[in-house]
Amino acid sequence: MSVLHPDILTPETDGARAIRIVGKGDAPTDAWATANDFTGKAGQLLLVPDACGGIDHVLFGAGDAFEPLTARSLAPRLPDGLWRLEGVEGEAAELAALSFALGAYRFDRYRARPAKAARLSVTSDPERLLRIASACALAREMVDTPAADMGPLQIETIAREIAEASGASLSVVTGDALLEENYPSVHAVGRAAAPHRAPRVIEIGWNLEKADLPLVALVGKGVVFDTGGLDLKPAAGMRNMKKDMGGSAHVLALGRLVMQANLPVRLVVLVAAVENAVSGDAFRPGDVLQTRKGLTIEVGNTDAEGRLVLADVLTRAAEHSPDLTLDFATLTGAARMALGPELPPLYTDDEALAADMLASAKRVADPLWRMPLWAGYRPALEAEIADLRNDPAAWAQAGSVTAALFLQKFAPETGVWAHMDIFAWNPRARPGWPEGGEAQGLRAAFDMLSRRFDPENQSR
Numbered sequence: 156m157s158v159l160h161p162d163i164l165t166p167e168t169d170g171a172r173a174i175r176i177v178g179k180g181d182a183p184t185d186a187w188a189t190a191n192d193f194t195g196k197a198g199q200l201l202l203v204p205d206a207c208g209g210i211d212h213v214l215f216g217a218g219d220a221f222e223p224l225t226a227r228s229l230a231p232r233l234p235d236g237l238w239r240l241e242g243v244e245g246e247a248a249e250l251a252a253l254s255f256a257l258g259a260y261r262f263d264r265y266r267a268r269p270a271k272a273a274r275l276s277v278t279s280d281p282e283r284l285l286r287i288a289s290a291c292a293l294a295r296e297m298v299d300t301p302a303a304d305m306g307p308l309q310i311e312t313i314a315r316e317i318a319e320a321s322g323a324s325l326s327v328v329t330g331d332a333l334l335e336e337n338y339p340s341v342h343a344v345g346r347a348a349a350p351h352r353a354p355r356v357i358e359i360g361w362n363l364e365k366a367d368l369p370l371v372a373l374v375g376k377g378v379v380f381d382t383g384g385l386d387l388k389p390a391a392g393m394r395n396m397k398k399d400m401g402g403s404a405h406v407l408a409l410g411r412l413v414m415q416a417n418l419p420v421r422l423v424v425l426v427a428a429v430e431n432a433v434s435g436d437a438f439r440p441g442d443v444l445q446t447r448k449g450l451t452i453e454v455g456n457t458d459a460e461g462r463l464v465l466a467d468v469l470t471r472a473a474e475h476s477p478d479l480t481l482d483f484a485t486l487t488g489a490a491r492m493a494l495g496p497e498l499p500p501l502y503t504d505d506e507a508l509a510a511d512m513l514a515s516a517k518r519v520a521d522p523l524w525r526m527p528l529w530a531g532y533r534p535a536l537e538a539e540i541a542d543l544r545n546d547p548a549a550w551a552q553a554g555s556v557t558a559a560l561f562l563q564k565f566a567p568e569t570g571v572w573a574h575m576d577i578f579a580w581n582p583r584a585r586p587g588w589p590e591g592g593e594a595q596g597l598r599a600a601f602d603m604l605s606r607r608f609d610p611e612n613q614s615r
Contacts, residue, residue: 159292163230163256163274164281167237171276173212174229176221176242188214198225200232210234217242223250224520227258227587233273240275249284250520252277256288258587262299286415287601290408291594297404298579298592302380302397306352307345307428310377310403314357314426317407321414323361323422329353338427338467339445340452344378344460345429347437352379354429356468361414361422369608370421372477372567373410374468376461376484377403377428384431384457385439398592399461401579402484403428405597409481412601418609423475427464431457443541447471448565453538455546461486462558463545466565473567479508479607480572481600482562489554490576493526499595500526502559503573512573515602523575523596532557536564575600 182188182195193201197218205211213233217225221243229238243251255275277284297305297313311327318325330353333342338356345354357377362368378399382388388396403426410424438444442454444463447470452463461484472480490500501516501523503509509525516523535551538544543564547557559574566572577595584590 159256159259159285159289160272160274162281163259163288164252164277164284165237165274166277166281168239168276171237171239172210173241174215174233174238175212176217176240177214178217178221179219182216183214197222198228200229202234213238221247222520223247224254226251226254228585229255229587230259230273230275231261231586235272237274237276249279252279253284253287254520254587256284257291260292260295261589262296262591264296264300286412287598290412290601291597293411294401294404294408294579294594294597295592297407298398298401300397302430305397305400306379306430307355307377308351310379310400310407310426310428311355311357314359314407314424317411317414318359318361321361321411323359323414324363326358326360327355329355337447338471339447340463340467341427341429343438343442343444344431344464347384347432347434348430349432352430352432354427356471357426357428358471359410359422359424361410363421363423365421368419368421369478370423370475371413371604371608372423372425372472372475372480373406374465374472374480374482375403375406375424375426376400376465376482376486377426378461378464379428379430381431381458381460382433384433384460385437386457387433388458395580398579399485400428401577401592402482404592405483405577405579405594406481408594409597409600413604416605416609418604420604420608423472423477425468425472427468429460429464431460446565450543450564451541453541453544455544459545459558462561465562469562469565469567473565473569476569477567478570480567480570481575482566482572483575483577483596485579486576487555487558489558491578493555494524496578496580496582498522498524499575499577500524500555501573501575501596502526502528503571504528504563505571505573508571508573511603511607512599515606516596516599519598519602521596521599523599526556526559528559528563529553529556533560536561
């Protein structure tokens with residue numbers, strides 16, 4: 156990946172300077188620490204000079220208890236060179252090393268500046284950690300890239316590269332062929348875009364010939380830019396809509412991880428890549444759309460388009476009879492109102508899957524919060540002249556919940572299903588968390604899949 160130094164994590168040890176993890180109770184009291192007010196507060200960093208005016212080592216505050224995720228702030232704050240962690244061991248050291256790599260991400264495609272080269276010496280398997288960090292970097296880079304350079308064709312190209320690297324199959328249905336192949340809702344949402352940005356359904360298949368293996372389906376929303384359609388968004392609401400393809404970025408990155416780790420599963424990755432544009436052929440409020448499943452949808456608001464394209468690709472996933480289905484989508488602003496930008500909601504009606512996802516989220520410090528598929532709000536989806544409406548009745552209010560209930564109508568009935576309503580964005584900049592694209596739930600999902608299907612090689 157261009158966004159990560161190729162050996163940001165390395166087994167190399169020669170010349171590595173120490174990053175000493177120091178808690179509040181262990182903060183040094185020498186003149187240098189005192190003069191710089193170093194108290195061991197969480198995230199505090201102090202460069203300690205050597206006798207020649209260089210840097211001898213670094214002190215990094217752990218606060219009352221070291222949280223490995225705080226190591227995300229290290230890479231952008233350290234001088235160039237090779238570093239090693241002191242004062243942390245085992246799983247905490249491994250997660251801190253991964254956090255260091257996550258914090259090293261930078262999106263500099265449009266800038267002319269030298270690459271920063273702070274690197275970390277690790278004793279665990281750097282290749283495995285780098286695969287995870289690179290997957291997160293891929294998702295973030297795709298989200299960060301402006302829509303002019305990340306259209307449906309570019310998403311297809313990335314999917315093709317991922318499939319070819321693992322010997323997977325790839326099929327793409329584009330433009331008016333979507334009607335012939337029965338993806339009418341995807342076509343309706345994307346048909347107003349310019350011809351070179353035509354809508355498409357992208358499908359990757361891996362290990363499908365191994366019928367004895369469980370089948371995992373990953374489904375992603377790939378709205379490369381969302382104007383809101385004829386129900387046009389205001390300027391402020393449109394500013395960051397390049398990120399509305401974040402779901403597709405997540406499932407492509409997660410699918411690549413699954414294939415690179417050679418998990419013993421069959422894998423299907425499905426992406427609906429569209430632009431919700433405005434033209435004379437745009438779908439309209441009041442239109443009734445057909446879907447692949449045969450259910451009809453009355454369009455109440457053209458800005459609730461993500462669930463429309465997901466309806467068709469979730470139905471396609473169901474045709475594979477998956478044992479487990481995960482979908483990722485930047486679906487609702489209501490999810491942010493409920494939980495803010497850093498805590499994505501998780502929806503599933505399967506208790507075991509919920510427990511596994513939340514345990515993995517906690518284990519790898521990739522937070523999720525379970526939200527209810529509250530059956531009492533299902534009547535809000537009832538339409539006047541169709542089977543469903545895409546803008547739930549206002550009385551239900553809980554927009555993220557009703558969106559998840561809508562998707563549940565199309566989710567596979569075989570196996571288990573979970574939906575992540577992600578934000579895919581850091582709205583505030585701080586060291587290790589630059590403003591822009593963010594991977595959310597990706598590491599948690601990979602850890603869950605690894606433990607569920609390949610417990611002897613967890614998250615390898």
